[in-house]
Amino acid sequence: xxxxxxxxxxxxxxxxxxxxxxxxxxxxxxxxxxxxxxxxxxxxxxxxxxxxxxxxxxxxxxxxxxxxxxxxxxxxxxxxxxxxxxxxxxxxxxxxxxxxxxxxxxxxxxxxxxxxxxxxxxxxxxxxxxxxxxxxxxxxxxxxxxxxxxxxxxxxxxxxxxxxxxxxxxxxxxxxxxxxxxxxxxxxxxxxxxxxxxxxxxxxxxxxxxxxxxxxxxxxxxxxxxxxxxxxxxxxxxxxxxxxxxxxxxxxxxxxxxxxxxxxxxxxxxxx
Numbered sequence: 001x002x003x004x005x006x007x008x009x010x011x012x013x014x015x016x017x018x019x020x021x022x023x024x025x026x027x028x029x030x031x032x033x034x035x036x037x038x039x040x041x042x043x044x045x046x047x048x049x050x051x052x053x054x055x056x057x058x059x060x061x062x063x064x065x066x067x068x069x070x071x072x073x074x075x076x077x078x079x080x081x082x083x084x085x086x087x088x089x090x091x092x093x094x095x096x097x098x099x100x101x102x103x104x105x106x107x108x109x110x111x112x113x114x115x116x117x118x119x120x121x122x123x124x125x126x127x128x129x130x131x132x133x134x135x136x137x138x139x140x141x142x143x144x145x146x147x148x149x150x151x152x153x154x155x156x157x158x159x160x161x162x163x164x165x166x167x168x169x170x171x172x173x174x175x176x177x178x179x180x181x182x183x184x185x186x187x188x189x190x191x192x193x194x195x196x197x198x199x200x201x202x203x204x205x206x207x208x209x210x211x212x213x214x215x216x217x218x219x220x221x222x223x224x225x226x227x228x229x230x231x232x233x234x235x236x237x238x239x240x241x242x243x244x245x246x247x248x249x250x251x252x253x254x255x256x257x258x259x260x261x262x263x264x265x266x267x268x269x270x271x272x
Contacts, residue, residue, distance in 0.1 A: 024068055031202025032239045036267050037164050037193055038116040039154040040084040040127035044270040045072045054260045061095035068263060084115040092142050106138030113152045123159040133172045144183050148174035156193065166193045188212040201232035208247055213236035219253035224261065239269040
């Protein structure tokens with residue numbers, strides 16, 4: 001897990017520098033809860049997620065995923081623009097995909113999105129840029145041993161209203177390999193974001209990862225429907241948000257597999 005810890009330490013180190021150099025005006029738990037939804041936020045965020053995918057594979061077992069889930073680290077480029085980096089790195093414990101095979105565990109492929117985004121502006125946030133997909137998979141069952149890239153765009157509507165909505169869209173292609181090779185990636189992601197924020201940091205919402213695997217045989221789409229609730233709070237001076245979500249995959253590659261998934265996310269928010 002040394003590879004998994006490296007991004008955590010890098011983000012924590014970055015936060016320390018920010019914390020020493022700047023003082024932060026206290027914000028309400030509800031404001032913090034809304035900012036966490038923003039894929040191009042000007043805050044450093046570190047979401048740690050556990051996801052359970054039920055009825056996976058022929059043994060109908062549970063697939064466990066532990067991830068740094070879209071951690072945001074923004075960099076100021078000039079008076080008008082920032083570069084918001086958004087990183088995902090999953091570690092997986094996966095049941096056998098075929099009868100008689102063994103379980104697999106380790107890192108899967110991670111990626112970082114580089115969003116060029118306006119530094120100023122209130123109410124509507126957007127960003128666009130490339131995705132860098134890297135060969136962090138420690139097992140061929142969990143990912144591909146190739147670099148990849150593709151375009152990504154994001155937007156979010158967030159103001160005084162309790163309603164927040166937006167989306168992140170990307171497509172990733174891996175580099176190299178013959179057209180018929182299974183050791184490659186061509187995957188689409190649509191992540192809609194809708195949430196309603198109450199007083200004292202409470203919220204309800206939905207943010208499913210709708211995906212299409214363009215090179216797989218058979219069913220290509222996975223479309224989850226569902227949502228959950230969250231609570232932002234202060235632990236000492238540290239802003240944190242806890243989210244619990246459940247989704248049902250109404251469309252999935254195999255009819256009887258991967259029907260339900262449960263997500264528990266703990267997000268740490270650091271100073272600008």
